[in-house]
Amino acid sequence: MDIVMLGHGGVGKSSYLSLMYAAMRDGIQGFGLRAREASLREELTSAAEEVLRGRRPGGGRREVLELLLHYQGRAVLPVRWRDHRYLAGQGGERLLLGLSRADGIMVFADAPRLLGDEPYRADLRRMGALVQRALAERDGRLTPFVLVFTKCDRLPSAGGGPVPLDSLVEPFEDVIAKVAVTENLRGAVALVACGHEPAGVTVPVLWILHHAIVGRGLALHAALTPGRVLASADEAAEYERLEPLFAPAERLVTLLSRVPSF
Numbered sequence: 001m002d003i004v005m006l007g008h009g010g011v012g013k014s015s016y017l018s019l020m021y022a023a024m025r026d027g028i029q030g031f032g033l034r035a036r037e038a039s040l041r042e043e044l045t046s047a048a049e050e051v052l053r054g055r056r057p058g059g060g061r062r063e064v065l066e067l068l069l070h071y072q073g074r075a076v077l078p079v080r081w082r083d084h085r086y087l088a089g090q091g092g093e094r095l096l097l098g099l100s101r102a103d104g105i106m107v108f109a110d111a112p113r114l115l116g117d118e119p120y121r122a123d124l125r126r127m128g129a130l131v132q133r134a135l136a137e138r139d140g141r142l143t144p145f146v147l148v149f150t151k152c153d154r155l156p157s158a159g160g161g162p163v164p165l166d167s168l169v170e171p172f173e174d175v176i177a178k179v180a181v182t183e184n185l186r187g188a189v190a191l192v193a194c195g196h197e198p199a200g201v202t203v204p205v206l207w208i209l210h211h212a213i214v215g216r217g218l219a220l221h222a223a224l225t226p227g228r229v230l231a232s233a234d235e236a237a238e239y240e241r242l243e244p245l246f247a248p249a250e251r252l253v254t255l256l257s258r259v260p261s262f
């Protein structure tokens with residue numbers, strides 16, 4: 001399963017990843033994520049500790065993290081978690097390919113910055129247009145799509161006022177409209193804070209797992225249907241391992257009932 005995180009440098013992707021990992025390492029409703037290699041397990045765990053102290057996560061930048069999806073303590077499926085730093089003006093062929101093949105997509109935006117910085121908003125609109133192009137090239141696979149607004153602890157509303165959701169999503173209006181009319185894309189908005197007082201960290205990952213497990217399963221099932229191009233033995237085995245997770249993945253919805261979706 002391929003998950004892509006996309007966002008500008010400094011938006012908070014690595015901070016998110018480390019706190020997400022710390023939450024999923026212990027597991028939620030039986031689902032967990034673990035790094036395949038011990039060195040990455042240690043790196044992510046110590047990065048999470050740094051972030052919880054309010055610091056920038058250390059460690060080198062990895063573009064691809066090899067994780068394993070666990071269910072009830074057993075490894076089920078490899079998860080390739082891609083950290084894609086968006087560069088303004090980038091042609092983005094690699095990005096387009098990554099997004100058009102992903103089983104789950106997270107697009108990151110810096111919430112406090114986007115409220116006041118017009119050039120940044122314009123840049124997010126351009127990034128949104130690129131994402132839309134990639135979405136247009138996808139097959140019809142059921143795929144979760146999360147707009148992750150970071151640094152929400154720094155929003156003026158953090159003291160308890162209403163979150164200016166309309167202003168936050170405005171640069172993404174066209175992408176949201178595209179996702180909303182595309183049958184197999186499931187969009188959500190997540191407001192997160194990744195610092196010493198984390199908030200909303202589990203929403204993006206649980207939204208992704210909730211839909212991507214079934215999405216991946218249905219895609220494998222279609223490939224295994226008699227009469228279709230021959231599926232590999234690996235795909236058949238993967239489907240066997242995934243199928244028992246459909247119902248538990250469905251039940252994650254109880255943790256996501258208040259998430260704005262589109």
Ligand SMILES: Nc1nc2c(ncn2[C@@H]2O[C@H](COP(=O)(O)OP(=O)(O)OP(=O)(O)O)[C@@H](O)[C@H]2O)c(=O)[nH]1
Nearest residue numbers: 009010011012013014015055056085151193194195
């Ligand atoms: N207040 C606050 N600061 C954050 C939050 N998330 C990230 N930061 C800070 O933002 C800076 C950048 O965070 P990173 O997680 O390294 O951002 P990144 O997207 O991985 O950046 P690149 O790896 O350069 O692409 C760091 O100084 C973090 O401490 C947040 O939710 N709240």
Ligand SMILES: [Mg+2]
Nearest residue numbers: 013014015061
């Ligand atoms: Mg990073």
